[in-house]
Structures are given as structure tokens and as C-alpha cells.
Amino acid sequence: MRASKLTLRHRRSLLGLAFILPWLIGFLFLYAAPLLQSIQFSFSKLVIEPSGYSLDFVGWGNFNNALFVDATFNRVLTDSVAGMLLNVPMILFFSLFSATLLNQKFKGRALARAIFFLPVILASNAISSAETSGLINLMGDASVVDEMAKTTSSYNVMSLVYMLSDVGIPIAFIDYIIGAILRIYDIITSSGVQILIFLAALQSVPGTMYEVAKMEGATAYESFWKITFPMVSPLILTNVIYTIIDSFAGSEVTDMIYTTAFRTQNFGLSSAMSWLYTVTVGIILVIIGVVLSKRVHYN
């Protein structure tokens, strides 16, 4: 037999390859190839023909169109990236906060946990689109829905703004907090998985650490910042990345890329847009990764 002539190391290598083979085939033919094609499309004009499609090389034309000719792409891209970046700290804060809360012992904790993770199940684009279109249907048109959303939050925000600015908190920060309060439902529903990850991290912190801290006279506040926070800090990076990836699905840019391709049939422009989006997100991920990984405590 030939196989027996191979050294053990070779055989192990082949076995490993056999295990990843399904993925490797899929990756090469259904991921890498389309990815390269997508780059090619972004530099071409693509016309669908009965027997496939034809490509016309147009250089940077599609990128030029996306960035400087298309009226809305610029705005949609910056808006949704900015929205994503604004959401990240709030989701992080909220999920760490909830995880700490759910990690404490109290009656009904199991029920509370079940409810807090419910959004993981219910976060669906289909449902949210059905809900908004139902509302649009009800109100006649979309602008009314916006108006209504503003008035039904029935809580007088301005009084809070005045109060906070009297205390001397900078206006930009107040804006951020108020924005968070008004979007509390979105934030809560999009932090299910993040809470789960933080909770798992919290439970892996050895209880003896807290006992020692308590005997040394540390308050709960101190032991949070000196023990809990450093111990879960590696997961902050994970959660930031997860939050960013999670925001792809419902983002406006995704919708726009989709409509550009399948409604207006401009496949080249759509590919160029998606690459611009990918590169933007990629740069942000790299910056966040570099900044955070330096500050994180690994044990």
C-alpha cells in the first residue's frame, strides 16, 4: 500500500486536509471565485445575455459613479457607517451592564435571562420590514410614520436636555445619551448575542478573586473595575467585531446595493458599491482591532 509509505506527519496532514475538504471546495469555488469575479465586475459593465453575460472593461468608472455621480450613495454610506459606530459603544455598555446584572443571584434570574435573550430569536429583517410597511399602510406614507414615532415617544426630552446642560455636561454628549434613550428598543434588541458572550465571560471569572478582594476591603465598585472589567476585556474586542458584522444585515447600504443590482440591473455599479462598503468597514475593523488589542488584558 502506498499510504503506509507516507510518514506519520504526512498522513496527519492528509487527514487534516480531508477534514477541511468540504469547506475548501466550497471556499475555492463558491467564495474565492465569486470574490475575484466581484472585483472584476466592479471594473466592468455587465450585461446579462440569454447565454450568460458579457463584460466590458470600464476602469474606475463604476467607482467614480458610485462616489461622485450617484446622488445618494455617499450619504447612505457615511450615514450607516456613522450609525454603526455610534451604536457600538452603546450596545457594548448595555450588554456588559445586562450581563453583570444577570450574573448576580436573585429570584427569577432564569426567567430574566430567558427574556433578555429573546431578541436573539426575534431579530429578523422580515419581521421588521413587515412591521414598518404595516405602519406605513396604516398611516398613508412613510413621513407620517417618522412623525408619529417622534410624538409617540411621549416623553418630554427637552426637560432632560435642559437639566443635563445645567449640570454642565457638554451638549454633544447629551445628544448622544438622548439618542440612546430614544433608541433604547433597538439597542436592547440588538445586544442579545453580546450579552450572551459577556455573561459566559463573567461566569468564567474565578469566584476566589472576588473573595480575596472582599477580604482586602474592596467595595463592589472597585472589584468591578479591578477584577471584572480586566477579565472580560478580551471579549470587548469580540463583541465590537460581532456588533459591526451584525449591522451588515439590516444596513441601508446593503439594501441599496441589492436594489442597484436587481432593480436597476446595474451589476457593475453594485459591485463597486459593495467593495467600497467592504473596504470602509475593513479599515474601521483594523483600526478598532489595533487600538483595542493593545489595551486588552489577556491572562
Add this chain to the structure above:
Amino acid sequence: MEASQAVKAKADERSYQMQKWRNKTVDVLYSLFRYLLVIGISFIIIYPLLLKVSVAFKDKADIYNPTIYMLPVNYTLDNIKMAMDILDYFPMLGKTVLFVLITTLLTAASCAFAGYGFARFSFPGSNILFTLVIMTILIPSTTLMVPMYLHFKSFDFAGLIKLFTGEPGVNLLNTYWPSIITSATAIGLKAGLFIYIFRQFFKGMPKEIEEAALIDGAGGFRTFFSIMLPNASSPILTVVLFCFVWQYNDTFYTSLFMSELQLMPLKIASLPAQADQLIPIMMGLGGASSIKSDANHVAMVVDTGILLAIAPLIIMYLLVQRYFVESIERTGIIG
């Protein structure tokens, strides 16, 4: 002298009692505050659900009754019946669940294979390949949308079909095949994440048990199936749960590949328009364009439809939710 000592002891005792009392009050206040927070947040999460449940059983007579909050006066099952008719509920649910189950199982299997391969074997380029797995997690799937679409429009695996039949490939759009193929090859919906979860778990398992199996004469696949997999119940549970839920809710791939197959996510997204059209007909008013359905009634039926769509997920969740946290903890994703 003694008297003053007695006084001091008494004072000490009193201050100790004060301290104890204060601590107790702080504890009680804190737990009150905690309950307030937990109940508040829980309320925000389940309020929309409660609202939908209340709407589902509400009669149309109650739509314009301003005194009703949550609990309807006239109960009815009409909304549920109507929503079920419009959605063609049970056949569609069966179809969707079958589809989601197949893709979930295939994804879990292929990702477990890949995860094990990356965790335990080092072959030339294994690190680079794993970096590529991470890359598939990070690149938005919209980037691949157009080429994937064209690819499955005339699907041809490595030119084989053209070689044998001379055709430029088969059109797989609007069949289940695109999703089945992508999940069997571990590049479907969020598959990179699942490979990562499996890899982290298998990396954390002690090497000794594998070595023992090897010494006892088990081959690589035998070791995997009879030693590793039975011990990997927690990552399997995690992956199956998440994959099921995400597939069930996914609109991106379903609308890209299977827009005509009438699966649950697409049906729900188009429910408002359909309800608007069909309700007058169902109420026996004919299909004339002059007859419009009441927008509030449509909204009621749409809400009921959404509730029907998520009901299977909620039931499943209630059954398995206590494994949720535990399994995530044990998968070692945090390590």
C-alpha cells in the same frame, strides 16, 4: 473605670447594630433597584410580543374602542384564521422548517469537520486557510451577491456539466440547491463563525483522549465520530440553535436565490401588501378596486401573521433556552 468601659462596650454594640442595619437597608434598596431595572428592560423586550398576542385575539369591533388597553372586550379567532389563510400557514411552515432543518444539519456537519480539521491538524498553509475563514466572517455578503447569483443562474461545477452535456450549466435559482450546496460546503450563512466556534472547542479538548484512541487502533475518522463528536454536544447545540434561528429569519439569501419559493421570511415581508389586497375578498366584498380594506384591520392581521411566524421559534426557544447560556459557556468561545 469599669463603668466607662461598660458604656464604651454599649456604644460599640450600638454602632455595630447601626452598621448592620445600614448594610441591610443598602442591600434591600439595591435589590429593589435591580428588580426595577430587570423588570423594566424585560418589559421593553416583551411589550411588542404582548401587544401582538392581544391583537391576535381582538375582534374588529374593538379596533375603534379607545377604552381598550391590551385586553380585548370581544375575543375572536378570525384574525388568526385570516392570517393563516393568507400565509397558507401550515404547508408553508412545513416547507420552511424542512428547508431550514436540512441546511442547519448540513452546516453543522460541514463546520464541525472544518473546525476539527483546523483545530487538530497542522498541514502546510493551515494558518493561512484559517485566516481565510476569519475573512469570510468579516466580508459583508453583499460583496458576493452578484457573482453568486450569476453562478447559480448557470451552475457548473468546475466545468463538469459543460463537459458532459455541452450546456452552459443548470439554472439552480428558485430551487433549494443553492442553499443546500453552500451549507454543505460550510460557506453558507455565518458559517465562518460556526467553524470558529467548533475550532475553539476542539482546541480546548485534551489531546490525550485522541492519542489513546490512536493507540487503540482507531483511524482519524473513527476518532472523530466516536470520540470527539459525542463530547462536543455543547458547541453542536450552540451552532444548531443559532443556525436554525438565523436561517429561519434570513431574508438575504432567500430573496437572492429563492424569491419564488414562498418560504416564511419572504412571505412575512410581503404580508402587508397581500393582506391589503385579500382581506376585502375574504370578507366577501368582492375584488373591486373601489373597495379598500380598513388599514387598522390590515395592521391587525399583519401583526397576527408575524406572531404566527415567530411562534415556532418561541416554542423551540422555551424548550431549549436553559441550554443556551450553558452551551455557550462550554464552547470555549471566550477562551
